[in-house]
Amino acid sequence: MNQIINHTAQAIDRLITQYNESPNIEAIITAYGTQVQELETMFFGVLNERSIQASVGQQLDNFGTIIGQPRQGFDDEVYRVLLYNRIAQINSQGTIEEVISIFKTLMGASNAIYDVLGPAHISLNAMDVNPLGSYTDIIRAVTNAKPVGVAIDLVATHTGYMGFDGDI
Numbered sequence: 243m244n245q246i247i248n249h250t251a252q253a254i255d256r257l258i259t260q261y262n263e264s265p266n267i268e269a270i271i272t273a274y275g276t277q278v279q280e281l282e283t284m285f286f287g288v289l290n291e292r293s294i295q296a297s298v299g300q301q302l303d304n305f306g307t308i309i310g311q312p313r314q315g316f317d318d319e320v321y322r323v324l325l326y327n328r329i330a331q332i333n334s335q336g337t338i339e340e341v342i343s344i345f346k347t348l349m350g351a352s353n354a355i356y357d358v359l360g361p362a363h364i365s366l367n368a369m370d371v372n373p374l375g376s377y378t379d380i381i382r383a384v385t386n387a388k389p390v391g392v393a394i395d396l397v398a399t400h401t402g403y404m405g406f407d408g409d410i
Contacts, residue, residue: 245286250275294325320374323347327374327383336389342366344387348380349373349398365395373398 253271261267298318311328313321327347334340346354350372357365
């Protein structure tokens with residue numbers, strides 16, 4: 243949605259020819275247009291400043307309280323990611339794409355793949371991880387996003403992994 247920043251000018255430009263250059267009509271339009279402009283500016287401020295993206299500090303904490311995502315000492319940038327991820331969990335339909343996205347985001351992974359291990363049993367592997375939170379919280383989040391009755395094995399491959407060629 244785009245903000246209109248010139249209500250008065252647009253209204254005067256839309257006058258039909260017979261009322262062009264009528265000082266009384268223009269004065270009425272200017273009076274109302276100025277008030278409408280002030281309202282739009284105020285409402286756009288509320289709209290934009292009350293978003294997760296524009297919020298900071300306590301405002302983000304308030305969002306977290308509403309959706310059940312504690313801050314856990316994270317800075318605003320990481321906490322925003324956790325908030326968006328929590329919203330994704332709440333809205334998840336349990337599709338594999340949604341579960342992978344949630345897992346990949348929370349693991350701070352460069353890539354995540356899945357493997358079908360059997361009926362209603364998959365394995366998710368996140369590569370080059372930098373977890374955003376404890377593994378317990380990540381397991382809980384993925385478990386909440388997956389469909390009931392589906393088993394998921396979660397695997398994390400850390401950067402700098404030492405092993406034998408072909409292990410992974």
